[in-house]
Amino acid sequence: GGKITTYRRLAESALGELSPFFKDLPGPWTAGVPLPGGDFAVADKPGLIDKLLADYPFLDRRWAARLIRGYGRDAWAILGPAQSAADLxxxxxxxxxxxxxxxxxxxxxxxxxxxxxxxxxxxxxxxxxxxxxxxxxxxxxxxxxxxxxxxxx
Incomplete structure (x- = not known):
């Protein structure tokens, strides 16, 4: 895994250290849970970029790809009702x-x-x-x- 996997493991390890003091803490659970905006398969990324470009035609492909790479489906929340780059x-x-x-x-x-x-x-x-x-x-x-x-x- 990359940084995010490492961060998740570190966080779960820290919670493990706290579990003797907090009996109701759940065990590790984040491995299969997508991060915010990341509820899609990697193979779907090109389609998401195309959809973002269709919904926001003022974006260029590089900009749309950066937003999808960084935020996934949350890119739509960032852009909101914008009709042009000037709206952002x-x-x-x-x-x-x-x-x-x-x-x-x-x-x-x-x-x-x-x-x-x-x-x-x-x-x-x-x-x-x-x-x-x-x-x-x-x-x-x-x-x-x-x-x-x-x-x-």
């Missing part, structure tokens, strides 16, 4: 938009640009320092409901 704006570079930032803050509790560009999307490999500074500034001034989700950790 601003675009901070490498197709990373405010809509995606807001989703990451609300659902993955991202608190900083570093969280997003290195730990969640790896887009730090494609964004400039100025782009990343703009992300931090946007996040600091995000709408209160978005900011509160990230701060609630």
């Amino acid at each position: 704006a601003p675009d901070f570079g490498a197709t990373l938009t405010a809509a995606e930032l807001a989703w990451l803050m609300r659902h993955e509790f991202a608190c900083s640009a570093e969280d997003i560009v290195w730990r969640r999307t790896k887009l730090g490999l494609r964004l400039s320092e100025d782009d990343i500074s703009a992300l931090d500034a946007w996040m600091a001034n995000a709408p209160p409901d978005v900011r509160a989700a990230g701060e609630a950790r």
